[in-house]
Amino acid sequence: MGLAGLAGTENTQGEQQKKLDILADDLFARGVEWSELVGALASEEREDVHFVEGNGRLALVYDPLDGSANLDVNLPVGSIFSVLALPETGAGHRSCCSLGRASSQPDMRSTARRPRS
Numbered sequence: 001m002g003l004a005g006l007a008g009t010e011n012t013q014g015e016q017q018k019k020l021d022i023l024a025d026d027l028f029a030r031g032v033e034w035s036e037l038v039g040a041l042a043s044e045e046r047e048d049v050h051f052v053e054g055n056g057r058l059a060l061v062y063d064p065l066d067g068s069a070n071l072d073v074n075l076p077v078g079s080i081f082s083v084l085a086l087p088e089t090g091a092g093h094r095s096c097c098s099l100g101r102a103s104s105q106p107d108m109r110s111t112a113r114r115p116r117s
Helices: 019-033 068-073 093-104 108-112
Strands: 006-010 016-018 038-043 058-066 078-085
Touching: 006 019, 016 019, 019 038, 019 058, 019 068, 019 078
Parallel strands: 038 058
Antiparallel strands: 006 016, 058 078
């Protein structure tokens, strides 16, 4: 099948996608769409957020095949994912994307403060 070869496309990080990257992304998406729990998917392999029909209240943010460049030299690969609650106001593009930014960028000011004595 030649799934380790290049697909001729780039992911959102500007990296060359392998055929296996695209297949892994498709399998991740199909695997969660049927659950009716997930309302939005954001993947390193996709240009935009993919909204799932239904009333899913969760967002799945993932890299389906992290380290795929290691396939050629037989090193380990894996998947990275985060499951987040979608905002109650709806699963619109803006609310979903701002949720991801807020989650991945913790407010370091609150952790750097020392309690007053």
